[in-house]
Amino acid sequence: MTLSVTVITTVKNEQATIIPLLESLATQTRLPDEVVIVDGGSTDDTVARIRAFARSSPMPVRLLVRPGCNISQGRNAAIKAAHGPVIASTDAGVRLSPDWLAQLTAPFEDGHPPAVVSGWFTPDPQTAFEMAMGATVLPTLSEIDPKKFLPSSRSVAFLKEAWEKVRGYPEWLDYCEDLIFDFRLRDLYGPFPFVPEAVVHFRPRGSLRAFWRQYFNYARGDGKADLWRKRHLIRYATYLLAAGLLVAGLLHSPWLLIPLLPGAALYLWTPYRRLLSSRPLSHASLLEAILWVPIIRLVGDLAKMAGYPIGLIWRWKHRKRGEIRWEKDLLSKPEPASAGPSRLAF
Numbered sequence: 001m002t003l004s005v006t007v008i009t010t011v012k013n014e015q016a017t018i019i020p021l022l023e024s025l026a027t028q029t030r031l032p033d034e035v036v037i038v039d040g041g042s043t044d045d046t047v048a049r050i051r052a053f054a055r056s057s058p059m060p061v062r063l064l065v066r067p068g069c070n071i072s073q074g075r076n077a078a079i080k081a082a083h084g085p086v087i088a089s090t091d092a093g094v095r096l097s098p099d100w101l102a103q104l105t106a107p108f109e110d111g112h113p114p115a116v117v118s119g120w121f122t123p124d125p126q127t128a129f130e131m132a133m134g135a136t137v138l139p140t141l142s143e144i145d146p147k148k149f150l151p152s153s154r155s156v157a158f159l160k161e162a163w164e165k166v167r168g169y170p171e172w173l174d175y176c177e178d179l180i181f182d183f184r185l186r187d188l189y190g191p192f193p194f195v196p197e198a199v200v201h202f203r204p205r206g207s208l209r210a211f212w213r214q215y216f217n218y219a220r221g222d223g224k225a226d227l228w229r230k231r232h233l234i235r236y237a238t239y240l241l242a243a244g245l246l247v248a249g250l251l252h253s254p255w256l257l258i259p260l261l262p263g264a265a266l267y268l269w270t271p272y273r274r275l276l277s278s279r280p281l282s283h284a285s286l287l288e289a290i291l292w293v294p295i296i297r298l299v300g301d302l303a304k305m306a307g308y309p310i311g312l313i314w315r316w317k318h319r320k321r322g323e324i325r326w327e328k329d330l331l332s333k334p335e336p337a338s339a340g341p342s343r344l345a346f
Contacts, residue, residue: 004084005105005157007032010074012040014092015049022053022061024095030102032088034060036081038074041067072169072177075153079163087163091154094202095124104157104198115162115189118146119155119198126203128285132292133204133211135275137300146194150186153178155200162189172318175221208299215303222304223311232308235301238263268294 007025011018025035035057039047047065054061064077079087086108088101104119120141123134156178166184169177186192205211222228242260249257271293281289 003086003105003108004033005030005086005088005101006079006082006084007035007088007090007101008037008075008078008082009035009090009092010038010040010071010078011042011046011050011092013042013044013046015042015045017093018046018049019053020095021090021092022050022057024098025101026058027098028096028101029099030105031059032101033084034062034082036062036064036078038064038066038069038078040069040071040074041065070171070174070177072171072173075177076168076171079160079168082160085160086157087160088157089153089155090200091152091202094121094154094200097199097201100155100198100200103195104155107193107195108157108159113159114193116151116156116158116185116192117198118149118151118192118194119157119200120194120196121152121155121200121202123204124201127206128281128288129292130204130206131278131281131285132271132275132289133206133296135278135289136271136293136296137204138274140274140277141196144194144196147191149192149194150179150182151192153181154202155198158185170225173221173224175217176225176227177221179227180225208295211296212299212303215300216307219304219307220311220314223308223313224315225311226315232304236305239301239305264294267297271297 009021014021022035025032037050039050047063050061050063054063062081064081066074066077069077075089086105088104090096100119104117107114107117122141123130123138125131125134162185166181166188168181170180173180205214219232222232242263245256245260249255249260272290275286275289275293
């Protein structure tokens, strides 16, 4: 028996990207039984375009308008409204491979279906800057350990029953919410099956300003959720040491700058390796991408170092008031999936 599958996504001001996403859903080799979209209060033409597409869509498309809701609240609302037992999640601004849904949901047709299935995502750059961005911030498939991989909610499927058991996405988080959701699911069900053939293509950020905002918010989310303490501390210590060597070398002896050279090589080795092994570029585009890599790396690290302490301060204030509801030891306690401080200002 084929299980009913609902594809869910959240959108806000996605008029330029929503139709390509819906068209890639409508041309899947396995059509979704329904699509549920939550709009968080778009002020552009997003809602009108979704409604126009739904009138002639080969699949049922339902739109829920929830002005002011964050991503977690939107995903929970969409899943709560879903009719089917299997949920496939993706994001606006992506293009789905034609067999994405078929590959992602195939394990659920087995006699012993998993609770969660991880899909994959790959950059779809259109400029030299975006090529550099993808190489700098995104791992390649060969770098992934399937047993440890935590899926992004742009390419993941799970049982609605599993979502209910872990009380859904944490509505007190506006970023890193899918990591907390993954942790909850993994604590309950163990490692997830990994299906790298279920590919989502997305464009990396196209400007330094957009990239700064993205990584600032990610790091702020890390601070709110108390994630990756050691990783953030290592980053602060590394930059403090590098800054000290740079100042000492400029003021006292150039020889003190020598240790920075192997450090810089190590710092840039992985993105350059990814870049040089990616699709062929013209010499001019390759040179441009090579020059962008260290700038992107530096901007991303500075954005993280700026955002993380702000998230920690937020966590301290709201935890003191009892408004943070996620702890691992709460998994055994029943709680509605939509519970939590959903009215916090983000």
